[in-house]
Amino acid sequence: MSEHGTKICIQNFKRQINGKEAREKLFEVTGVLDGIILFDKPYKRTQLYITFNTKENEQLAYDKIKSGNANWKVFIQEEKNKGKRNREGDDNNNASKKQKSDEPPKTVSQVVTPLAHLTYEEQLKHKETQHLDLIKKNYFAKLQSRDFDFTKNKKTSEDEFDWRGIIPSPVINGYRNNCEFTCAKDDSGKNSVGFLLGSFVEGKTTVSGVDDCLHISQTSKMLVKKMQALIDEAGQDCYNKVDNKGFWRQMKVRENSHQECLVAIQINPYYNKDLVQDKVLCEDMKNLIRKHFDLNKESDGVLCKGLFVQHYGGISNAAPIDSYLEKLCGQDSFVETLGSYKFNVSPYSFFQVNSRGAETLYGIASEWAMQTGSDQKPILLDVCCGTGTIGLFMSSKVEKIFGIDNNESACRDAEQNAKANQVENAQYICGKAEEVLRDLLKKENLNTVEEGRLVAVVDPPRAGLHPNVLKAILNCNSLTCL
Ligand SMILES: C[S@@+](CC[C@H](N)C(=O)[O-])C[C@H]1O[C@@H](n2cnc3c(N)ncnc32)[C@H](O)[C@@H]1O
Numbered sequence: 001m002s003e004h005g006t007k008i009c010i011q012n013f014k015r016q017i018n019g020k021e022a023r024e025k026l027f028e029v030t031g032v033l034d035g036i037i038l039f040d041k042p043y044k045r046t047q048l049y050i051t052f053n054t055k056e057n058e059q060l061a062y063d064k065i066k067s068g069n070a071n072w073k074v075f076i077q078e079e080k081n082k083g084k085r086n087r088e089g090d091d092n093n094n095a096s097k098k099q100k101s102d103e104p105p106k107t108v109s110q111v112v113t114p115l116a117h118l119t120y121e122e123q124l125k126h127k128e129t130q131h132l133d134l135i136k137k138n139y140f141a142k143l144q145s146r147d148f149d150f151t152k153n154k155k156t157s158e159d160e161f162d163w164r165g166i167i168p169s170p171v172i173n174g175y176r177n178n179c180e181f182t183c184a185k186d187d188s189g190k191n192s193v194g195f196l197l198g199s200f201v202e203g204k205t206t207v208s209g210v211d212d213c214l215h216i217s218q219t220s221k222m223l224v225k226k227m228q229a230l231i232d233e234a235g236q237d238c239y240n241k242v243d244n245k246g247f248w249r250q251m252k253v254r255e256n257s258h259q260e261c262l263v264a265i266q267i268n269p270y271y272n273k274d275l276v277q278d279k280v281l282c283e284d285m286k287n288l289i290r291k292h293f294d295l296n297k298e299s300d301g302v303l304c305k306g307l308f309v310q311h312y313g314g315i316s317n318a319a320p321i322d323s324y325l326e327k328l329c330g331q332d333s334f335v336e337t338l339g340s341y342k343f344n345v346s347p348y349s350f351f352q353v354n355s356r357g358a359e360t361l362y363g364i365a366s367e368w369a370m371q372t373g374s375d376q377k378p379i380l381l382d383v384c385c386g387t388g389t390i391g392l393f394m395s396s397k398v399e400k401i402f403g404i405d406n407n408e409s410a411c412r413d414a415e416q417n418a419k420a421n422q423v424e425n426a427q428y429i430c431g432k433a434e435e436v437l438r439d440l441l442k443k444e445n446l447n448t449v450e451e452g453r454l455v456a457v458v459d460p461p462r463a464g465l466h467p468n469v470l471k472a473i474l475n476c477n478s479l480t481c482l
Contacts, residue, residue: 007038007051008062011073015046022048023316029068032244032270033061036315037203051079053242108195108208116214124166132163167364169357174217177255177336178353181224182207183231183238183248191238193227193251200317205241219261219302220253223293227251227265230292234285236275239268244315247271252310252347256336257355259301263293264308264347266319279324281309286328306330308347321348338362341392341421344413350386362393365457370397372481374453379446381456381479383433383469388414390457392423398455401426402440404433434466437473447476454479 013022022041026033026048033050035057040049052058058076065074109116115123169175184207186192195213198204210216210224231238231248239246250266269276275285286309295304307328312319325347333346338359345351352358372378377399382391385403387410395401395418403426405411411430418426429436441447446454456473458465473479 004055004058005079006055006058006076007049007079008058008065009075009077010048010050010065011046011075012071013041013046013048015044017041018043020316020318024314026050026065027315029070030061030064032313032315033057033064034243034245035061036244037242039200106197107212108197108210109212109214111197112195112213113215120168120172124168128166131166135161167360169354170360171354171356173214174220175354175357176215176217176220177355178351179216179220179253181210181220181227181251181253183227183246183250184240185238191231191236191248193224193231193238193248200241217255219255219259222300222302223251223253223261223263226292226295230289233292234288236271241315245271247275249312250310254334254345254347254351255302256334256345258335258337259297260303260305260334261295262306262308262330262334262345262347263304264310264325265289266310266312268313269311269324270313276311279311279326281326281328290328304330305334306332306347310347338389339393341389341417343387343389343392343417344420345387349413350410352389358389359393362390365390366394366397369394369455369457369481372452372455374450376450376453378453378455378481379449381437381440381446381454383437383456383458383465383473384460385414385428386410386459388417388426388428390459391426392417392421394457395421395423395425399425402444402446403428404436404440405430406432432466434468437469441472441476447478449478451478452480455481458482 010026014025017025019039019041023039035053036050037053038049038051041047050061052061062074062076065072115126118126181193182196183191183193184196184205186194186208187197187206192207192209194207194209196204197206197208211221234248236247237245239249245268247268248265249268252264252266254262267276267281269279275282289309290307293304293307295302297303307330309326309328310319311324311326314320333344333349335342336345336351336355337343338355339362343351352361369378369380377397380391380394380398380401382388382401382403385391385405386407388403391398391401391403392414401423403411403414405414405428408430411428414426414428418424418428429440454476456479458469458473473482
């Protein structure tokens, strides 16, 4: 909550967009708004609420939004619960999920790995209970309400359900090959780098070091220290979301299994025009960054294969995928190995975060995909294939792979990965699975191949699969293994 007790409410905002998209829309219409401390866009509602640090910033924002040429109604309203303020205080509906003001502050490890206090066996049990619960609620409950047309070979009762438990990861500590560390003030006000101690919506903008985080590798921890030394020597402020000011924003680290890393440092290009002009970072700063990240395997245990600066001045946490990337030295990508296959990975492309865990997962998926009951090799649909890792991992065991992904560059990477691994039985289709799957099944006569011979692997983004993709899969008689 603000000290002045009011917030801005915008009405007629697009209903079905999330907070990140709403921030981007607001930024597009108004440009930078100084002093935002809370941003609340309830999904499926047409209101957007913004709280500012000062009455002056609220008034400036109000004027900008009003003249912003969007079909919005904007007014200033009183905040509810004024007087019941707590440290995280906002009037968002998720208040129950937030840390209460009388609870001791959480450590970074408690925030990012909330199960870390349990043994690994206890964590697996916890995961199993959660998953079984979800399956019961979503799968069997839907089955009874007949939301889906479950036909033959689909499990129809809990007794038939062949639950094999949660398979443990072969690596438990330091397994993450991809991390984003935030540059911000720590609790004492010092420019620092680490993980945020909560979310912005909870009113948390400070970071703490990552040394206690078990899932972060020694290499990443060492790189966080290098970044801290760079921040200390350079002297610029870290980015502050509240007033949209500051230079250092983030450090992204990617590691492979060959003691190599890619480092991309995100900066705010609007901070100081002496530092960045026309999308080019000044030579002095480039040299300083190079000096701190000039790593070699002998002294640092890891070789920096590529060093980049990402320019991003927007207010949301996630920079758009096409944000300007300036290469300071090295290569555009490095190679990661899964099983006997090699994959090109660039700083911002999707890749499974636990390489050894991915091998285990793909191995099991591959084993199941072979159990088709047919004498012939299966045909594989790799839905949401990304850069093709799952299908390519199975390529020697299947007759043909059809990979589908809506991201053109991911499809291009998949084609290159197939070539680099001498895989000749893979074909990639760029398009939304919900739009291209049905036609593909028809065009390649996949609906009529021997029953059971067609196998699908799906690895959709968090939002899940489009219902049309599910329907196409469920209605395809030759496909009984998903
Ligand atoms: C979790 S990633 C999986 C990538 C890949 N299976 C891998 O492990 O490397 C999800 C992928 O789904 C793709 N995607 C998202 N929506 C899609 C859609 N509607 N149709 C097809 N692909 C989609 C994204 O581009 C992304 O590559």
